[in-house]
Each structure stands twice: as C-alpha cells, then as structure tokens.
Amino acid sequence: MINDMNDIEIIYDNNQNIEEFNNLEGYFTLISENTLKSKSYNITKLQFPMLNQIPEPEIELIEDELEIEEMVIESAETDKDEEIEMDEIDIEEVAEDLEVPFAVIENVPEYPGCERGSNAEKRKCMSDKIAKFVQRKFNTDLAGDLGLSGRLRISVNFKIDKNGNVTGITSRGPHPRLEKEAARVINMLPKMKPGKHKGKLVIVPYSLPIVFEVQD
Known part of the structure; x- marks a missing residue:
C-alpha cells in the first residue's frame, strides 16, 4: 500500500479505491483496500524522498617531514678548448678463409703439368x-x-x-x-x-x- 506523501500525488475516490496517479513514471501495480483486487497502472512520474546527504569526509594533508637528499649529477661536458685523449684501438685484420667447391671455382688449382688450357x-x-x-x-x-x-x-x-x-x-x-x-x-x-x-x-x-x- 502506498500512503500519501509530499513527493507522490495520489487521488482517492469515495470507496477508498485509487483512481488516479500523477507525477509517476513507469509501470506500477496497486491493490485496493476494499476489494483487494490487483490493478495495473501506467505511471507517468515517480518521485522518492531525498536521502539524507552524507557529508563528505574532510581530508587533511600532512606534510612529510622526511628529508630527501638530492642527487647531484655533474655535467660530463668538457670545455671547447680542452683536448680529449683517446686510447688507440688495435684492430687486427682477419684473413678470410673462403672455401669454393672445385666444380664451380673460377680458376681451379693447377696441378703440375696442367698449366695450359681453359x-x-x-x-x-x-x-x-x-x-x-x-x-x-x-x-x-x-x-x-x-x-x-x-x-x-x-x-x-x-x-x-x-x-x-x-x-x-x-x-x-x-x-x-x-x-x-x-x-x-x-x-x-x-x-x-x-x-x-x-x-x-x-x-x-x-x-x-x-x-x-x-x-x-
């Protein structure tokens, strides 16, 4: 049963049967007090009382008293007039030991006595x-x-x-x-x-x- 509230407008007839609803939305079903019959109504507007507002918690900012030591990075740049000495790097030349099959080599090895010809x-x-x-x-x-x-x-x-x-x-x-x-x-x-x-x-x-x- 729905009682009369400020947020919902309800109109009763002489037999205490609900005849009309205003300011309601959606679809709602009510039962009459006298007849106990179920009725369905198209609701145009439904309002609910405002809930009590919960106050927002106050957040207090506490400054951290820990001291953080700053890291100082010294610049590695040198003066323009300063000469930079570089150690010499010895690069050894690696001989390439290429292997080429006898059947495809451009110039075959020459066996003694086989120096002439194609x-x-x-x-x-x-x-x-x-x-x-x-x-x-x-x-x-x-x-x-x-x-x-x-x-x-x-x-x-x-x-x-x-x-x-x-x-x-x-x-x-x-x-x-x-x-x-x-x-x-x-x-x-x-x-x-x-x-x-x-x-x-x-x-x-x-x-x-x-x-x-x-x-x-």
Whole structure:
C-alpha cells in the first residue's frame, strides 16, 4: 500500500479505491483496500524522498617531514678548448678463409703439368693426374693381407689451401689400415698453384673415391 506523501500525488475516490496517479513514471501495480483486487497502472512520474546527504569526509594533508637528499649529477661536458685523449684501438685484420667447391671455382688449382688450357680443361687434367698418382702409389695388396675381398671403396676428402698445399685429409673405408694408406698417398701429392675466385686466393675442397677389387 502506498500512503500519501509530499513527493507522490495520489487521488482517492469515495470507496477508498485509487483512481488516479500523477507525477509517476513507469509501470506500477496497486491493490485496493476494499476489494483487494490487483490493478495495473501506467505511471507517468515517480518521485522518492531525498536521502539524507552524507557529508563528505574532510581530508587533511600532512606534510612529510622526511628529508630527501638530492642527487647531484655533474655535467660530463668538457670545455671547447680542452683536448680529449683517446686510447688507440688495435684492430687486427682477419684473413678470410673462403672455401669454393672445385666444380664451380673460377680458376681451379693447377696441378703440375696442367698449366695450359681453359678452366674446364685444367679441371679435367687435374682429376686425371691425381687418379693416376693414387693408382701408382696405393698398396692394393694390403686388402688381401687383411683378408678382404670383392669390390672395396675408400672415400677421401682433402683441401688445397691458399698456398697450394694439401691439408685436412680425411678418409673412410672398410678397414682402418686402408683408410691410413689412402691418407698416406694423398699426403704425397705435389704442391699446386692455388685456386682463385673473384680475384682472391681461396681454399678448394676436393673429394676422391678410391675403388678397387680384390679377387679371392
């Protein structure tokens, strides 16, 4: 039940039934005192009494009595007339050890006796010379002494450095003694004229398969 308040205007009829509401908004439902029937009304305005205002709390500012020591940063600027001495830095020149594959190098290493001809002809000449050298020097009887037979293959890799020397020899085969023999023979190769690529001396990797067959 809603009683008469200053903030809401309510009009009653003779039977104490609510007939009209003014200054209300929204939708509201009331029950009559006599009939106890529920009625619904369109409310045009609804006002509520003002709540008691809560006073805002007073905030008192208290000055901090702690003393903060100031940091003084001295300027690093120098006078224009003052000379600055710089320690000399030694920069070592690092030589570039470029490696260019034998198949693509512009100027292949020159094996003794292969100085003439085009780059492709020098490449073929060098491969033929190395193959013949290995055939002459390699001890093929070693495989029979080790009890090996059939087709045997030893893969050898080495490099021709910027001075034309053979370095970095590695070998892989069916027996350690065959690997050692292959490395021994390659180490006997003569010094060559180093290869060049784009006008610079470079290191040239080279791979050589040694294949031979031992009869039972």
